[in-house]
Amino acid sequence: MAVTGIWTGTISFSLVAIPVQLVKAVRPGRVSFRLLHSKDYSPLARRMLCPEEEVLVPPDEIIRGYEIGPDKYILVTDEELESVSPERSRTIEILEFIDLSEVEPVYFDQPYYLVPAKGGEKAYRLLVEVMRRTNKAGLAKFVLREREYLVAVKSVGEALALITLHYREEILSEEDLEPAQGELEAMEKSRLKKSIENMMADFNPEHYADQRRDRIMDLLKKKAKEQGQVEAPRVEEEEGEGPADLIAALEESMRQVKKSR
Amino acid sequence: MSRKIVEIAGRKLSLSNLEKDLYPAYGFTKAHILEYYRRIANVILPHLQDRALTLKRYPEGVDQEFFFEKRCPVHRPAWVKTAAVNLEDREQMTVCLVNDLETLMWVANLASLELHVPLARAASPGVPDSLVFDLDPGDPANILDCARVALILRDLLKPLGLTGLVKTSGKKGLHVYVPLNRPETTFTDTKKFSRAVAEILQKNYPELVTAKMAKEYRRGKVFINWSQNDSSKTMICVYSLRAREKPLVSFPLAWRDLEDLAGQDDPEKLQVISSEAVSRAEKQGDLFSEVLVKQQKLPHL
Numbered sequence: 001m002a003v004t005g006i007w008t009g010t011i012s013f014s015l016v017a018i019p020v021q022l023v024k025a026v027r028p029g030r031v032s033f034r035l036l037h038s039k040d041y042s043p044l045a046r047r048m049l050c051p052e053e054e055v056l057v058p059p060d061e062i063i064r065g066y067e068i069g070p071d072k073y074i075l076v077t078d079e080e081l082e083s084v085s086p087e088r089s090r091t092i093e094i095l096e097f098i099d100l101s102e103v104e105p106v107y108f109d110q111p112y113y114l115v116p117a118k119g120g121e122k123a124y125r126l127l128v129e130v131m132r133r134t135n136k137a138g139l140a141k142f143v144l145r146e147r148e149y150l151v152a153v154k155s156v157g158e159a160l161a162l163i164t165l166h167y168r169e170e171i172l173s174e175e176d177l178e179p180a181q182g183e184l185e186a187m188e189k190s191r192l193k194k195s196i197e198n199m200m201a202d203f204n205p206e207h208y209a210d211q212r213r214d215r216i217m218d219l220l221k222k223k224a225k226e227q228g229q230v231e232a233p234r235v236e237e238e239e240g241e242g243p244a245d246l247i248a249a250l251e252e253s254m255r256q257v258k259k260s261r
Numbered sequence: 262m263s264r265k266i267v268e269i270a271g272r273k274l275s276l277s278n279l280e281k282d283l284y285p286a287y288g289f290t291k292a293h294i295l296e297y298y299r300r301i302a303n304v305i306l307p308h309l310q311d312r313a314l315t316l317k318r319y320p321e322g323v324d325q326e327f328f329f330e331k332r333c334p335v336h337r338p339a340w341v342k343t344a345a346v347n348l349e350d351r352e353q354m355t356v357c358l359v360n361d362l363e364t365l366m367w368v369a370n371l372a373s374l375e376l377h378v379p380l381a382r383a384a385s386p387g388v389p390d391s392l393v394f395d396l397d398p399g400d401p402a403n404i405l406d407c408a409r410v411a412l413i414l415r416d417l418l419k420p421l422g423l424t425g426l427v428k429t430s431g432k433k434g435l436h437v438y439v440p441l442n443r444p445e446t447t448f449t450d451t452k453k454f455s456r457a458v459a460e461i462l463q464k465n466y467p468e469l470v471t472a473k474m475a476k477e478y479r480r481g482k483v484f485i486n487w488s489q490n491d492s493s494k495t496m497i498c499v500y501s502l503r504a505r506e507k508p509l510v511s512f513p514l515a516w517r518d519l520e521d522l523a524g525q526d527d528p529e530k531l532q533v534i535s536s537e538a539v540s541r542a543e544k545q546g547d548l549f550s551e552v553l554v555k556q557q558k559l560p561h562l
Contacts, residue, residue: 021335246560
């Protein structure tokens, strides 16, 4: 399979360094639609509007402000943001090994796979094998697109999976929710425990599917067959007026062409 | 899967599925394709040199699914030359440069029948070294109508001090290239110029020419696609195969030959098939070589 990674580098710990690529592990199942103009099917573009002046704002007039209160901002430039961004790194350095079952699912963010790059296949297989045997996950930090991520690396089948984790301060504490009220009755507890036990099953994700997605895809197939498609006009349709000198020269040349034919 | 290891210029290359018929209606296998590119290499390589290749791969043949690949495949031999192309958002993309026979063979082995390249070199992506008029006939107009437009174009450009060269697209149209080869040229210039020319032709030959992209204007006319003069666009490389029923080639034509052919009422006569392309290239050399070297300045901009 020819894969194109979104990041290339090495994964390393102690004396091992394995060249790898990072690829996405999920393809979002959501069916996305373009927004079109109903009159001519042109795909719509997003533009920045200044509500004060009712004008579209060109990119070179757009700056960033951090909102500190109503109508009050602190201005920040791209350079300033860059100066506090971490250096791009080419390594995923495993800092420690942990038991992934200790990590609450709320910490899990995005899943990826690590794919061995040329020359790294053997060391990669070894790492996959050892991590599977010990059933541990490596905890690492690395920089992807100007942000430093905390990640867990774990073997999944014959491959290594990498899951970006949320930082502690991003997690909303469950203690902030409504406080628990009243005592729990022993009878109720044991009844509920029993019904859970009766409903135990193995995790079989193939038993479940996004039914809305399937129905949308069926609808699209049916419509493609029965109604066909609509086509957007190509852009840049307006008649352009070229430079006056050029137009004049072309017209003169055109007169000669027509005369000789 | 059958494999065969070949050695070119001391580099080993593994070729696969050589017996696979990629033009099933005609009978033209992967081995034929590799043989075609090997024999045409000395004329096509200068036109691919240092340009970001877009692969158009037909792994299951010309009548099956294809895919475009702008990024150079990750699983490539170490000797394949690449260049970094800047994308938006500070990301970069690695592209293949087909600068030698072994890379050309490797690309052909990926079933990339069609080789598409930009009008600028990878090292100077904002500098088009030629301007192109992409002549695309809207049914029932055909390549003979394109030939008429190409000849008018040639005559129109001459008083402006510009020489153009013409090639078949290998599909239904023709491409007229105006060599520039001047480091100060920009795509803004070439687009402005080609658009003005397209519009003056549309004005003077409204039954024959349109400069508008919308499909409803193109029926029965030759659409002059001036918008190909853009850093984000690619053109089919001269001498590249096309993925049609037959292994036709995008092939250069001498203006005199185009005049002759335009006078005969047989659109098929303008098309050049791979075997003929090889024998004609061997006899006449590279009719398109001026595109790479002739320096011309676009006037009145």
